[in-house]
Amino acid sequence: ETTPRMRTVMTALIQHVHDFAREVNLTTEEWLAGVAMLNWAGQMSNDKRNEGQLVCDVIGLESLVDDITYREASKADKPPTSSAILGPFWRADAPIRENGTTITFNTPKDAVVAYMHGQVTSAETGKPLANATVDVWQASTNGLYEQQDDDQIDCNLRGKFVTDAEGRYSFYCLRPTPYPIPFDGPAGKLLKLMDRHEYRPAHIHLIVESEGHRSLTTQIFDKDSKYLEDDSVFAVKDGLTVEFKPRKGDTQAEWDLEYNVTLAKK
Numbered sequence: 655e656t657t658p659r660m661r662t663v664m665t666a667l668i669q670h671v672h673d674f675a676r677e678v679n680l681t682t683e684e685w686l687a688g689v690a691m692l693n694w695a696g697q698m699s700n701d702k703r704n705e706g707q708l709v710c711d712v713i714g715l716e717s718l719v720d721d722i723t724y725r726e727a728s729k730a731d732k733p734p735t736s737s738a739i740l741g742p743f744w745r746a747d748a749p750i751r752e753n754g755t756t757i758t759f760n761t762p763k764d765a766v767v768a769y770m771h772g773q774v775t776s777a778e779t780g781k782p783l784a785n786a787t788v789d790v791w792q793a794s795t796n797g798l799y800e801q802q803d804d805d806q807i808d809c810n811l812r813g814k815f816v817t818d819a820e821g822r823y824s825f826y827c828l829r830p831t832p833y834p835i836p837f838d839g840p841a842g843k844l845l846k847l848m849d850r851h852e853y854r855p856a857h858i859h860l861i862v863e864s865e866g867h868r869s870l871t872t873q874i875f876d877k878d879s880k881y882l883e884d885d886s887v888f889a890v891k892d893g894l895t896v897e898f899k900p901r902k903g904d905t906q907a908e909w910d911l912e913y914n915v916t917l918a919k920k
């Protein structure tokens with residue numbers, strides 16, 4: 655379906671691509687190399703691998719779109735929790751789990767478990783939001799999300815939690831670890847070309863939704879992680895780093911992470 659907005663966007667894109675070609679005096683070989691890169695990304699992509707998005711991410715495009723999207727919300731008197739990029743590994747069909755349960759099923763030997771919990775409130779009023787959904791996902795210690803890894807059970811390290819009457823959620827998860835993004839395709843080739851590494855700092859992904867409020871897609875980063883300054887996909891922002899604290903008297907978890915979220919009204 656053609657809309658006026660689509661026309662505006664595509665017209666600007668074509669103009670900028672022409673300007674780019676003129677600016678660098680693009681040669682036939684270089685243009686063909688670009689075409690091959692696009693085709694390669696398409697051929698590599700399937701339901702476990704989203705290479706097109708990965709390419710956008712290493713050039714900072716998803717992060718820029720996220721900044722543009724959050725800009726308006728950040729102007730509010732009481733800005734909501736900062737957003738961050740979705741990344742390629744979210745799944746729409748993650749199961750709803752009970753608060754206080756775990757998302758780590760076939761836990762690797764080197765795993766370190768954390769208890770993550772917090773409250774979802776309205777940014778404007780500070781009131782708790784009951785029945786909000788907290789959708790979380792994270793990679794295992796081998797750097798793989800479950801859909802990339804035949805050794806993990808389906809929906810390992812992901813799940814949706816529904817907040818209680820006080821807006822609270824809780825679950826056991828892994829204390830996340832840094833890992834490389836898939837490096838064997840065009841995204842990896844681009845990184846190499848720019849002398850950049852493929853690592854991401856330790857993070858947990860979240861989507862928080864509550865009726866009448868703007869949906870929040872974000873990531874939280876372990877403040878002690880490597881690569882906070884040079885995330886390969888530019889997702890780290892102020893206000894998204896969190897502190898894991900030692901957890902006492904819980905045989906199930908070594909670390910405690912309190913993470914509260916505020917959402918803006920629609």
Ligand code: DHB
Pocket residue numbers: 707708711712716739740741742743793835854887
């Ligand atoms: C990307 C994001 C992630 O969260 C991740 O784990 C790997 C890659 C990305 O934005 O490309």
Ligand code: FE
Pocket residue numbers: 741743793857859
């Ligand atoms: Fe991730």
